[in-house]
Amino acid sequence: MTQSTREETHKPQGDRRDAAHGLGLAIQFLTRIPLPVACDWNQASRRWAARAYPLVGALIGVALGMVSWGSGALGLPLPLQALLIVSLWVGLSGGLHLDGLMDLADALGSNAPLEKRWAIMKDPQVGSFAVVVLVFHLAWKLALVWWLLELEAGIWWLVAIPALARWMAVFLLVRVPAARPEGLAHLWQQSLGPRDLVLATALPVLLSVLPFVLMSSGQAWSMLTLGLATALFVVIFAAGARRTFGGISGDLLGAAIEGGELWLLVWASSWWWFATA
Structure with a gap:
């Protein structure tokens, strides 16, 4: 076997290894789920990790959907169902x-x-603004999940929203420069390009289009508009990050995910409310 043949044979194996380790990195960075293996930290695995962000979000959503279905099957009251969903949502991350x-x-x-x-963002101490925002953020999240359960919106939105919110992080990493030449966001950004954003977009597009095959037209259109709402939020957030901080950071990516989820919950519940009125 020639040298070139050996390289061609090893390349697919290397790609599969990088993809597997990238998925592991995405799980480690986006959740608190422990993995029994140490994932490679290199440029290729970081690229695959970013591509897998929406997939990890969808897996979180599947877990939330299972809790929603199970608690509904047990006949638990809607407030308790909503509390279980939000508790798992926070716990997984x-x-x-x-x-x-x-x-x-x-x-x-x-x-x-x-x-x-x-300096304030790097300070580990929690200020009063942080506490107030945390309380209202979780209260709104709980209320909106409760409302969607009451509207009988199904569980597809539970899968789509975490996936779309994590796609926002990939968009910001690729399209918005890091505010400072330091930190994980800057390091990760050096590994990414437009192709990674395109590949990361595949799953959100599928989640927006697949309902037209599996669901009624009303449900399908709600998922499609959810994709449009995602684009609207991330463009506004990107502009705000550039103007206020000069770019993105790890904290801003986390804030984008949380803010994006809340915004999409507002959008989904409002759509279903108007659609069923």
């Missing part, structure tokens, strides 16, 4: 993204100059 949201709240609430805002 371990509050990682909430931490970014809270840091952003303290930084913006300070009305301080840019350098001071960065």
